[in-house]
Amino acid sequence: MCDIWRERFSDSPDVLKSARLEQTIVSVLDLEIEIGGDEFITMAGPCSVETEFQLMATANHVRRGGARLLRGGAFKPRSSPYSFQGLGLDGLKMLARARRETGLAIVTEVMSEDDVPMVAEFADILQIGTRNMENYSLLEAAARSGRPILLKRGMSATIAELLRSAQLILDNGNRNVILCERGIRTFETAMRNTFDVAAIALLKQISHLPVIADPSHAAGHRELVPALARIGVAAGADGLLVEVHPNPDKAWSDGEQSLDFAGFDEMMEGIEPFLALRRQERLRGETIGPRLMEAVG
Ligand code: PEP
Ligand code: MN
Numbered sequence: 001m002c003d004i005w006r007e008r009f010s011d012s013p014d015v016l017k018s019a020r021l022e023q024t025i026v027s028v029l030d031l032e033i034e035i036g037g038d039e040f041i042t043m044a045g046p047c048s049v050e051t052e053f054q055l056m057a058t059a060n061h062v063r064r065g066g067a068r069l070l071r072g073g074a075f076k077p078r079s080s081p082y083s084f085q086g087l088g089l090d091g092l093k094m095l096a097r098a099r100r101e102t103g104l105a106i107v108t109e110v111m112s113e114d115d116v117p118m119v120a121e122f123a124d125i126l127q128i129g130t131r132n133m134e135n136y137s138l139l140e141a142a143a144r145s146g147r148p149i150l151l152k153r154g155m156s157a158t159i160a161e162l163l164r165s166a167q168l169i170l171d172n173g174n175r176n177v178i179l180c181e182r183g184i185r186t187f188e189t190a191m192r193n194t195f196d197v198a199a200i201a202l203l204k205q206i207s208h209l210p211v212i213a214d215p216s217h218a219a220g221h222r223e224l225v226p227a228l229a230r231i232g233v234a235a236g237a238d239g240l241l242v243e244v245h246p247n248p249d250k251a252w253s254d255g256e257q258s259l260d261f262a263g264f265d266e267m268m269e270g271i272e273p274f275l276a277l278r279r280q281e282r283l284r285g286e287t288i289g290p291r292l293m294e295a296v297g
Pocket of ligand 2: 217253
């Protein structure tokens with residue numbers, strides 16, 4: 001990595017790649033799932049946990065389609081205080097049932113420091129939402145729970161700020177941090193956010209932490225989600241976080257950007273050629289790497 005980046009991100013030295021640490025692999029479900037490794041990891045599910053039927057139908061479908069984790073919010077940070085705020089503990093219990101019955105791991109958001117112990121009991125990965133990326137007391141409490149953390153980039157946060165928040169989690173004794181690009185606010189308003197794919201490419205170059213792309217919140221429109229998912233893979237992401245709902249038009253939150261089951265299947269099919277390229281690249285990396293070393297040595 002060139003010195004310019006090292007200097008620019010000097011506030012977060014421990015998240016940067018080093019000779020000692022090229023890639024962090026975050027393991028969940030007793031090492032069954034590895035994020036940041038060879039396997040591309042899809043995390044899929046509804047924006048909010050709504051009903052047993054909605055969650056179980058979605059969980060079963062996305063598992064069959066190749067997802068390894070089920071997403072779903074029981075605590076929802078909403079743009080309007082009058083919108084549905086999540087089912088809380090009841091939602092967490094539904095996630096636990098889905099986990100038991102499908103074998104999917106669970107990623108779900110924690111919004112308050114006080115809720116960390118409860119959410120950590122049910123979640124394999126704690127999600128920190130865009131509105132909380134710089135909520136340092138929440139980050140500290142989440143870090144100390146010992147659960148892996150999916151850290152979503154603040155909608156107005158720079159890459160340096162995202163990395164600083166990741167550094168804070170590391171400083172609190174938790175090395176299992178996954179970065180998530182979910183779109184940022186720019187002057188463009190046609191889409192909900194602007195998908196900063198260059199951030200994905202840069203983060204993969206400079207940081208050893210896994211990077212996940214969220215095409216759903218980046219786009220805000222379901223028609224765009226498959227294309228953004230393909231671009232996310234091409235940019236080098238280690239996985240996807242994507243919203244799926246049995247009946248998106250009836251969803252209690254983020255229905256416009258949620259894929260229905262057929263849409264999810266199409267998206268998964270669409271990323272396949274890009275995943276094949278990714279596999280080839282990784283194989284090449286493995287064979288070229290040692291040869292280059294020999295040539296230098
Ligand atoms: C979500 O994942 O549903 C969510 C609220 O995401 P973000 O924090 O990126 O808006
Ligand atoms: Mn959402």
